[in-house]
Every structure is written in structure tokens, then in C-alpha cells.
Amino acid sequence: MPTLGFLKKKRTKDSSGSKDLDSPTSPIKETLSPITPTISKTSDPLSGTTKAGTSSSSTESTNTQDSSSTAKTSDPMTYQQSYPAQVQQRPAEPYQQSQQNVPSIRNLIHHSNTTNASSAHADSTQSSNGGAVTPGSGTAQPQLRVTKGKYSLGDFQVQRTLGTGSFGRVHLVQSKHNQRYYAVKVLKKAQVVKMKQVEHTNDERRMLQKVKHPFLITLWGTFQDSKNLYMVMDFVEGGELFSLLRKSQRFPNPVAKFYAAEVTLALDYLHSLNIIYRDLKPENLLLDRHGHLKITDFGFAKEVPDITWTLCGTPDYLAPEVVASKGYNKSVDWWSLGILIFEMLCGFTPFWDGGSPMKIYENILKGRVKYPPYIHPDAQDLLQKLITADMTKRLGNLHGGSKDVMTHPWFAEVTWDRLSKKDIDAPYVPPVRAGVGDASQFDKYPEETEAYGATGDDP
Template sequence: MPTLGFLKKKRTKDSSGSDFTPTSPVSNTAGLGSALSPQLSKSSNLFAEPETTFTNDSAQSSATSPPASSGGTKAVAAPTSNNNNTSMNAQATGQLQGQDANAKTQNVPSIHNLIHPPNYGSSQHTDSGYGSSTDGNGSAPALNLPQQRGNANPSRETKGKYTLTDFQISRTLGTGSFGRVHLVQSKHNQRYYAVKVLKKAQVVKMKQVEHTNDERRMLQRCRHPFLITLWGTWQDSKNLYMVMDFIEGGELFSLLRKSQRFPNPVAKFYAAEVTLALDYLHSMNIIYRDLKPENLLLDRHGHLKITDFGFAKEVPDITWTLCGTPDYLAPEVVSSKGYNKSVDWWSLGILIFEMLAGFTPFWDSGSPLKIYENILKGRVKYPPYIHPDAQDLLSKLITADLTKRLGNLHGGSRDVMTHAWFAEVTWERLSKKDIDAPYVPPVRGGVGDASLFDKYPEETEAYGQGGSDEHGKLFPDF
């Protein structure tokens, strides 16, 4: 088995942990139902296909405000191992009808590269930038797209903005390799947030200093309706603290496993929101690098929030770091080649496939090595129930040929948005959450309802202890 330093989030068959945290709505009620219900939302023109229609009775726009005076939290997922169990719908079992993707890969399918990855530098600084970006905003079909670009974001001060005394810790929402996420209540505005606590010693031991600092920097820069918000950070002698939104609806992963697979319009809704978020991140030269259902949270109205920015990094051109989740890695990452933002579009293809099929296209008995071999072979078998338009989009996203991968061409993200599968999507309305979600989580909004999160043993070591701080200098932005 290869030693894959940053692949700390392997999906394993029996794993149930999740280290992310959601966004806190303000008052109001939440929708009912715990399964996708076959009803049509009148206000949503996204679900125009007659074979499957789904409901939405959610009020839109969940405003999140920072904790007054000293507290506001934003929830991000901590690294954990998540479930890669592929529970297929009974109709799909054994019915895979193959259509091999002609992936004329530019990557040499050498497993030797996985076991002995090239040494591009020190163990902590493996990211470098060379060459020029292939992402362009050239002449593409005109779209009525939201003008939300990173350079329009005002600078937000988050360093040392809060302290432990600003919050009442309620319970643990998730645990990870070197920390956990807590549900907390601000003592100032009484609202609920999520605080991610990372143990400095563990972060250093696992060589995640650079990624942890990157996560904080990326979150500080981002403000988008489908991205988690970071309100503030601080540190003490032992721990790092990140205050984020509390998102009550849990992760998309749980809903997908319950539903086995999503109908075409439902998968399209979630994929469209992710597409808008990726378009925003890429406009700021940020690669996300860890797209998967476990990192997609549902707010109380059923809209997505991308969380866990542990692998996000500002990369204007190319980088080399081997990181991510095995099932979602692009072939250029697996073969230790330099890669750019296009790896996120590959991952979007894997995500859409998993939502439509209930399993990932290269999954193989949960063995990372076999998954990597399958990725490098590039053969995809599409179940017969996947819509032809969806299959066409997937074939153009899950391709090793970077000269053909949508999102990496002259039109950039617009090539993805103008694809036939997204034809019904009104992007401007969706960006304003003016389209009802297909599923509204059964939670009570604004009261710290964490019923959709698993229970975990609570932390026994008290936070806020004094003493020497040998690692504090490694995290100057906290």
C-alpha cells in the first residue's frame, strides 16, 4: 500500500465519522420530511422533467450573522474518514451497461509513482506555481450569471476576533484526525455557531501546518451563498479555534446514502449549486481539491454549503500536492503530475456520477490502490438509468484529456453551465436561492437543533489552558 501523506480522508466501508459543521440560520421554521418526497415545487423551473418531480417548501435566504461583540462561528469539516459504501438502488444492481470513456490519458499509468511519489521539495511545501493557467474566460455563450467575484469582497478582520469566553459550548458535532467541531452559542447575540478546534501538536505531527494556514486564509477571503463562512479565529497554547456558521441540515452524504441515489432533477439541483461555488472559487484562483458529498452540508432550507477547506489553496497556475479523497482524485493528481483548477471539474463529474448512480465510477472494494489503477485506466461504465444529457456531461468532465475537459477550455466554467444537462437552470435565480430545494431537512431553525448529527464522546481535556506555546509561531494568522 503506498504511503500517501495528505490522503487522510480515505472513504472506508465502516466509517461513520464526519468532521464538518454547518451554518446557523436565524429564526423561522424548517421543512418537514426525512426523505425525498415526490412533489413538485411551483416556483422551481429546475425540475422540468416529467419522470421525477420533487418538493420544496422552504423559505429562502438564511442570513447568518457574526456573534455580537465577540463570537460568530462558521463550520468547516475537520479531516475524517468517510463512508465509501456504495449502496445502489435495487434496480441498478448488476445492471451496469458499459460505455468506456475513451480517456486517452496524458498520464503514465505507473503505480510506481504512487508508491514512490517524486520529491518536489520539502514535506510541507510541495505546492509550487509554474507555467500559465489554461483557464480562460473567453467568448462563450452569454449567460445571465451572478457577478460575484472574489476581488469585490471587502477585507474582513478575523484574527483574534473572539475568545473562548464568548461562547457556551454545547456538544460535539464531529471529530477528526487532529481536532473536533463543537456546537456553541454566542453569549452576545444568543445565536448558534460551530467552532472547529484543532490541536496544534497533532497538526504539526501530521505535517498539516501549511494546509491549516491555507484553510484559514481561503475561508477569510470567501463570501458566497454556497460556501461556509468564517467569522473569526484565535489560538491558545494548545489549540487553534475557527468560528463558523452552524449548518443544521447535516451532510449531503447522509441524504444520498438514505436515498441510495438521486433522481436526475435532484442531482442537477445540487450540482448546479456546486458549479456556482466552484466558479466563484476559481475566479479567485482558489482550487478546492476535496469535493465530495461528505463536504457538502445542507442548510435548514435545503441549500448547499461547501465546508472543509483543509485542502483549498490559491494556485494561479499549477501545483503538485497529492491530496484529496481517493475516489475523487483526477488522473493527473494520481500520476503525480502538475495540475490546475481543472481537477475540481473532474471531481464535479465524480460527484454527479455518485449522486445519480449511488456509487463512484472507479470504486473498487474500498482499496485505494485499485481505485488509483481504475482512475488511470479511465474506463467508466454508465448505468442505463443515467439521463443521456447527464452522461454526455460526465464524459466531458471525467476525461483525462485536459484539452477536452469542460471547465478547462477557453470558455471556462461557462462551458459547464451552458451544457444541455443544465438547460433548465436559471443561474441568476439559483445564486440568490430563489429556487426551492428538492429536500428540506427536518430541523428547527435557529435553536441549535443538532439532531441530524451523530453523537460523539465529548472532549475530556479542558480548552483555554495556559502554559508554553511551542507551536504558536507556526500559525501567525490565528
């Protein structure tokens, strides 16, 4: 099942200037259509170089439900007693390798050097990279945002459930003020206290209140009643990258590179604020309506200027220093990026072993990774430099920091400043209708029977 934070809402506009985004309580305005007309073109992957006079065909898409092999068999927010409460168990599913080198994503994504026009200038008000490091330009001043929202249940019309977890659920809601759609994450206070997640819950709000970046979820504000906590966030219509990856078995090299590059920019920005994310995985990466990523679920994010010792995350993605209960720093996110790239290219994680957390931990500490022959040599070189137990040799943790990752040969054709502005077409555009609360990319769940807004004892 999706985590409570797996779904957040649609960004109405991206802006890095003084003009803020539309909050749920903003009055409705006379604006242009939220859908920017697309222009057919072909472009070199990730470089944004347009070839005139050529039009690309529309992306094929599918609305078929995930097969049973793609189902998440365990609630990531249900903590098992076999390992610490801060570690989220991943689905114990048999990762199946295709016997063919051509993945099924060819039905969704074109393999050639052409990409579908997914509105190259979508969210065109985003005019900077949000504090990301651009190779050769140094580190930009990170941007901080302050949430202004003071909301209540009366501001929203609650619609369907988008995801559930041990603490509560995420609802699709519509603002009564501007008619736009958002996602409200509802956390049951009693469950948060019972599972000793008060600190992580407060950290999630604190981290989300600080960040503003095109590839991070937006928190508009929070409120509470005696029973629940409410977090008003973006509704991101395209669903989880996890679902697309499972349907596709694995991604072609250029597709994995596109998503990895957007994650790299987001991690660079977070680390510039001394924030460690600590829960990178496909389940926490959402696709917006144009196919760009949004990192969500900041339940394990923490501001750490130097080192920390907390054991938390998802077993498959934990760095060896975390498993060994040693002090660790921001470099654990670069290790996780390596695991993410490996999973996108191969369809399984390098240390996965029957879904047993203890076996996974053993494999992580052994550190032996087998690279399939179909992995591009440059990709394998990057993975070997990210998935290394020696922190003094791990890319991203060296003198050049994140710049070392961004200038690696695998990312050679990435034009980072254009990517940070979402000025490069995504390889896959989710089949959703924009601006109408289209939740077709998410599973349906039984609705909450307990009414929100009740009064009583506050735990």
C-alpha cells in the same frame, strides 16, 4: 466519521451589500423571526417558474439513524501509511446498487416537476450571485470579505460535539452576545504539527477569510490558546449530503441536477479568485435549514494562479493528472464535479474498487467508466466531458471556462441568477427547527475531557 471541517454554522443572513452578516459578538437585535413564512407553490425544477393556484404537499422526512451500511468506517482525517498523508481515505463500504430504478429518496423528495416550498425568498438579503458566471452575462467581479471577529472562549457557551477527527473536534456553541448558534472547529496544535498539516491549516483559514458566497461556509474569525486553534464558523443545521445520499441510495435526475448546479456556481466563484478547492465530495457538502448547499472543509483549498503539484484529496475523486504526480490546475475540480454527479445519480463512484486506494488509482489511470442504463443521456454526455483524462477536452478547462459547464444541455432548465439568490426551492428540506441549535441531523459523540483554554508550552 465526519471531518473536522464537515460542520460549520448557520448563516443568520446572507448579504452581498455593505451590510455585513451578524457576527457572534453582535448585540442581539429586534428582528423578524429567522424563519421566513413559506408559500405553497409548484415550480419547474431549477427554473423558478411558478404555477399559480397549486399547492404542494409537505416533504416527508425521517429522523431514523443511518443504517450500518451508511456508516463512515474510517476517519477521513486519519491518514493511512499506504498513500500520501495529504490524501484522505474514503469509507471502505460496499456500495450497494438497488435492483429497482426508483430510489428510496421518493419518500423524501417528490419526483414530479413540483418542489416543496422551502421559503423561496429565504435569506432574501442575498442580492447577487457572489461573483458567479451567469451564461451570457460574462464574469462578475468576485467579492472578497474580511473577517473582523476577535473572539475568545468566553464569548461562547460550548454545547455538544458535532463531529470529531484526528486533529480535534467541532462543537456547537451559542454566542453569549447575540444568543445565536455557531460551530467552533477546534484543532489541537500538537496533532497539526505531528501530522505536518501546518501549511494546510493556515491555507484553510486564509481561503475562508477571502470568500463570501451563498453556497460556501462562512468563517467569522479565529483565535487560539497554547494548545488549540479555534475557528468560528456557521452552524449548518441540515447535516451532510452524504447522509441523505446513503439513505436514498441514489438521487433522481432533477435532484442531482439541483445540487450539482449549486456546486457549479460555488466552483465558478472560487476559480474566479484562483482558488482550487481540491476536496469535493458529498461529505463536504452540508444542507442548510432550507435545503441549499454549503461547501465546507477548506483544508485542501489553495490559491493557485497557474499550476501546482501537491497530491491531496480523496482517492475516489482524484483526477488522473493528480494521481500521476503531474502538474495540475483548476480543472481538477471539474473532474471532481463529474465524479460527484456520477455518485449522486448512481450511489457509487465510477472508479471505486473495494475501498483499496491503490486499486482506485489504477482504475482512474485506466479511465474506463461504465455508465448504468438509467442515467439520462444528457447527464451521461456531461459526465463523459468532465471525467476525461485529456485536459484539453475537459469541460470547464476549455476556452469558455465554467460557462461551458453551465450551458451544457443537462443544465438547460437552470435559471442561474435565481439559483444564486436561493430563489428556487430545494428538493428536500431537512426536518430541523431553525434558530434553536437543533443538531438532530448529526451523530452524537463522547465529549472532550480536556479543558480548553489551558496555558502551557505552545508547539
